[in-house]
Amino acid sequence: MDIRTQPLAAAPAPVLRADYAPPVWQVPEIALEFDLDPARTQVTGRLSVVRAGTGPLRLDGDGLTADAVSVDGVPADWTMDGDQLVIDLAGDAHLVEIRVTIAPEANTQLMGLYASDGLLCTQCEAEGFRRIMFFPDRPDVLARYAVRLVADRARYPVLLSNGDHVDSGTLPDGRHYADWRDPFPKPSYLFALVAGDLAVNRDSFVTGSGKVVELGIWVREHDLGRTGHAMHALKTAMAWDERVYGREYDLGVFNIVAVSDFNFGAMENKGLNIFNSRYVLADPDTATDQDYDAVATVVAHEYFHNWSGNRVTCRDWFQLSLKEGFTVFRDQQYSADQGSAAVKRIEDVRVLRAAQFPEDGGPLAHPIRPDSYIEISNFYTATIYNKGAEVIRMMHTMLGEAAFRAGSDLYFDRHDGTAATCEDFVAAMEDASGHDLGMFRLWYRQAGTPRVHAALDFDAPGGRARLRLQQVVPATPGQPDKQAMPMPLRIALFGEVSGTKLLPEQTVMLDGAHQEILFEGIGERPVLSINRGFSAPVTIESDRSAADLAFLSAHDDDPFARYEAMQQLMVDTLVDDVATGNADLTPVIAAVKATLADPALEPAFVAEAVLLPSEAYLGDQMPVVDPQAVTRAWDRLRGALGAELIADWRGVYAGMAAGGDSLEAAGKGMRRLRGVALGYIVASGAADGPALAAAQYEAAGTMTDRQTALSALAMTASAERDAAFAAFHARYADNGLVLDKWFQTQALAPRSDTIDVVERLARHPDFVMTNPNRLRSLVGAFAVNQRAFHDPSGRGYRFLGEMVVAIDRINPQTAAKLVPPLGRWSRFDAARGAMMRAELERVLGTEGLSKDVFEQVSKSLG
Ligand code: 0A1
Numbered sequence: 001m002d003i004r005t006q007p008l009a010a011a012p013a014p015v016l017r018a019d020y021a022p023p024v025w026q027v028p029e030i031a032l033e034f035d036l037d038p039a040r041t042q043v044t045g046r047l048s049v050v051r052a053g054t055g056p057l058r059l060d061g062d063g064l065t066a067d068a069v070s071v072d073g074v075p076a077d078w079t080m081d082g083d084q085l086v087i088d089l090a091g092d093a094h095l096v097e098i099r100v101t102i103a104p105e106a107n108t109q110l111m112g113l114y115a116s117d118g119l120l121c122t123q124c125e126a127e128g129f130r131r132i133m134f135f136p137d138r139p140d141v142l143a144r145y146a147v148r149l150v151a152d153r154a155r156y157p158v159l160l161s162n163g164d165h166v167d168s169g170t171l172p173d174g175r176h177y178a179d180w181r182d183p184f185p186k187p188s189y190l191f192a193l194v195a196g197d198l199a200v201n202r203d204s205f206v207t208g209s210g211k212v213v214e215l216g217i218w219v220r221e222h223d224l225g226r227t228g229h230a231m232h233a234l235k236t237a238m239a240w241d242e243r244v245y246g247r248e249y250d251l252g253v254f255n256i257v258a259v260s261d262f263n264f265g266a267m268e269n270k271g272l273n274i275f276n277s278r279y280v281l282a283d284p285d286t287a288t289d290q291d292y293d294a295v296a297t298v299v300a301h302e303y304f305h306n307w308s309g310n311r312v313t314c315r316d317w318f319q320l321s322l323k324e325g326f327t328v329f330r331d332q333q334y335s336a337d338q339g340s341a342a343v344k345r346i347e348d349v350r351v352l353r354a355a356q357f358p359e360d361g362g363p364l365a366h367p368i369r370p371d372s373y374i375e376i377s378n379f380y381t382a383t384i385y386n387k388g389a390e391v392i393r394m395m396h397t398m399l400g401e402a403a404f405r406a407g408s409d410l411y412f413d414r415h416d417g418t419a420a421t422c423e424d425f426v427a428a429m430e431d432a433s434g435h436d437l438g439m440f441r442l443w444y445r446q447a448g449t450p451r452v453h454a455a456l457d458f459d460a461p462g463g464r465a466r467l468r469l470q471q472v473v474p475a476t477p478g479q480p481d482k483q484a485m486p487m488p489l490r491i492a493l494f495g496e497v498s499g500t501k502l503l504p505e506q507t508v509m510l511d512g513a514h515q516e517i518l519f520e521g522i523g524e525r526p527v528l529s530i531n532r533g534f535s536a537p538v539t540i541e542s543d544r545s546a547a548d549l550a551f552l553s554a555h556d557d558d559p560f561a562r563y564e565a566m567q568q569l570m571v572d573t574l575v576d577d578v579a580t581g582n583a584d585l586t587p588v589i590a591a592v593k594a595t596l597a598d599p600a601l602e603p604a605f606v607a608e609a610v611l612l613p614s615e616a617y618l619g620d621q622m623p624v625v626d627p628q629a630v631t632r633a634w635d636r637l638r639g640a641l642g643a644e645l646i647a648d649w650r651g652v653y654a655g656m657a658a659g660g661d662s663l664e665a666a667g668k669g670m671r672r673l674r675g676v677a678l679g680y681i682v683a684s685g686a687a688d689g690p691a692l693a694a695a696q697y698e699a700a701g702t703m704t705d706r707q708t709a710l711s712a713l714a715m716t717a718s719a720e721r722d723a724a725f726a727a728f729h730a731r732y733a734d735n736g737l738v739l740d741k742w743f744q745t746q747a748l749a750p751r752s753d754t755i756d757v758v759e760r761l762a763r764h765p766d767f768v769m770t771n772p773n774r775l776r777s778l779v780g781a782f783a784v785n786q787r788a789f790h791d792p793s794g795r796g797y798r799f800l801g802e803m804v805v806a807i808d809r810i811n812p813q814t815a816a817k818l819v820p821p822l823g824r825w826s827r828f829d830a831a832r833g834a835m836m837r838a839e840l841e842r843v844l845g846t847e848g849l850s851k852d853v854f855e856q857v858s859k860s861l862g
């Protein structure tokens with residue numbers, strides 16, 4: 001780091017995985033009492049502490065001061081060591097009582113106990129509990145919780161916490177209370193409470209062993225009609241986890257609460273999940289089909305954590321992917337089972353490529369089990385979650401369904417009620433299956449996306465084909481030299497003439513840096529289909545021609561590989577066009593036409609297949625990103641596809657209208673394809689494009705159709721565009737989640753003036769800096785809009801830098817998550833790179849910067 005830019009305060013010290021030491025004190029029981037008030041909440045903690053090693057009792061705190069401390073009923077001596085409260089205890093077991101006072105309404109970080117829209121709620125993962133009570137706030141300290149909540153009855157009629165509700169009543173002063181007991185020992189990050197004026201959608205679920213579970217989804221009264229889909233998802237997820245993983249729910253109650261201000265998607269607190277309201281609320285007028293799917297996936301994800309995360313938790317935060325990678329894999333399997341598995345896989349890979357691949361290739365790259373962090377909140381990343389899920393998926397592919405299930409049974413069995421490690425998971429998989437996963441463990445240690453080069457030679461007279469594979473794992477920060485990683489590659493060969501598979505699909509284990517595979521009895525020139533189903537999270541480099549890719553896009557019988565062939569054809573064409581400005585577009589146009597005309601394909605698949613890769617993804621394929629050249633090529637191909645196939649798009653557009661407003665999978669797929677067709681019609685430049693989109697906007701019976709029309713109009717400079725955005729804002733002025741779409745659609749618009757629009761929107765009265773969803777909708781969306789963010793003036797960078805500094809004063813976690821787009825400076829030309837770095841330096845020089853932003857910015861500068 002440049003010495004001149006070092007902040008005045010010393011750089012915060014990193015926490016190292018190698019420094020793990022077991023806790024010196026355990027806390028098997030804790031009683032908590034909350035006297036709730038937004039300005040002044042008193043919290044009393046009674047901790048039964050038991051010695052497990054040598055040393056004083058050290059309790060983590062963050063912004064807390066102890067009002068009173070006693071040990072075994074006697075006022076005690078204590079000291080503060082930084083943020084830790086330290087008590088020298090003579091014996092091996094004591095009762096420590098501590099009282100603190102906190103101010104939830106002043107808590108804008110949304111960690112610990114905070115106020116949101118009149119409610120009081122908590123977020124404790126990863127280190128929020130220490131903002132509520134002094135405690136060994138680490139996941140390997142598991143306690144049984146007894147909680148009393150006391151509050152004003154009129155203002156906070158509903159009082160919820162983890163576990164079972166055991167008592168409630170009125171106190172002599174008129175305030176009311178509720179007592180909750182959670183019989184399962186848990187780490188402090190799973191503690192939760194909610195108080196407020198909430199309505200409930202109640203239902204129940206009978207488990208496989210006949211236990212009745214009371215289900216509740218708690219929301220503001222006016223949102224009650226939007227909770228049906230989440231409830232349906234919850235019940236199907238509960239049944240699915242019993243059927244597929246043999247996991248039954250363990251408490252008599254399962255509650256979900258929706259809150260408007262939330263740093264992440266949702267939180268798996270034991271028996272009391274707290275959700276960002278965007279992943280609970282859905283009805284056809286306010287939620288798109290995509291929103292419906294996201295609600296179901298997140299509800300399932302949090303529910304699945306009850307086993308993968310809660311019953312078996314993490315020993316330390318370096319093991320975060322133990323619960324997150326596995327749980328994402330589980331929610332992906334669940335969602336694949338609810339609809340089209342092929343389309344789900346395509347969507348998951350698109351997310352991985354858009355969010356994780358750039359992370360893996362940039363200054364913030366880290367292994368799925370990192371070795372160090374400054375602020376753990378910065379490690380809730382696409383790498384830990386999505387690449388983590390891919391690593392689990394590879395084990396599933398290598399072991400097969402039955403052995404994988406035996407491994408997961410063994411894992412849950414062995415580690416139930418304890419805090420485990422990634423190593424424990426892999427060992428359970430090995431022990432149950434007899435598979436050696438020795439070298440596979442490299443996936444936990446090494447960062448970076450492997451590149452696999454594949455070349456296929458055909459010896460026609462000998463009837464033999466030879467596949468040569470070569471693997472390179474690129475250097476990443478702190479890891480200059482890498483070892484080759486074992487990976488399963490699903491492979492097939494197709495006959496160029498017959499159009500059929502020449503041999504049954506094989507799963508080839510690529511075990512080293514080089515490998516050759518010989519195929520015998522090949523009677524015609526074979527075309528290679530590789531990494532089918534995206535069996536390994538790698539980049540494949542092959543020399544397949546445009547003709548071969550077009551062939552696969554029409555003949556491959558693996559839907560993912562078929563999609564992939566079309567994408568690769570588009571990428572190759574666009575990259576060529578970026579370089580030459582006159583690439584031959586006809587193979588793409590012909591392949592898209594053939595896909596649109598294939599009656600055997602489901603509409604949802606066709607919609608994915610004919611969509612162009614994003615400008616950002618194209619940038620990722622170039623040695624130095626030239627955003628303007630990418631935009632030129634992208635617009636040219638999109639316009640040509642629209643214009644050349646205009647009759648086809650109009651035909652699809654009319655044909656897909658039959659999907660109507662049905663919420664079934666078929667209706668959803670038709671709406672999706674219809675929306676893609678509308679986009680191409682508008683992109684074709686046809687004179688009636690804006691009017692057609694405006695007509696769809698007017699007639700829309702669902703948010704999906706309305707939002708699709710709005711996105712299509714956002715590309716245009718038309719009176720229809722302005723009218724639709726004004727109408728949308730007026731119609732949904734009092735619905736924050738829908739207003740987020742209004743901001744986001746404008747921030748994502750592929751237009752050269754988007755930067756002006758975004759700067760203006762940042763001054764709009766509805767742009768509230770305290771709400772993370774709103775920040776992500778405008779600032780987060782803008783920063784991934786390559787053509788807008790990388791405006792040659794550098795205004796995009798300045799805008800983001802200023803936002804990061806301003807948001808950091810309110811909510812460091814959310815500010816830190818906005819930094820990575822600036823960290824991609826080395827991927828751009830010298831002029832852009834210098835402006836991006838200058839912005840990072842400016843942020844780093846800001847006084848009073850949080851640890852969160854400090855870590856992201858200093859690492860981004862490299
Ligand atoms: N465990 C949650 C993610 C989460 C992490 C941190 C949070 O607050 C700062 C909230 C949620 C999940 O995987 O869903």
Ligand code: ZN
Nearest residue numbers: 301305324327
């Ligand atoms: Zn999770």
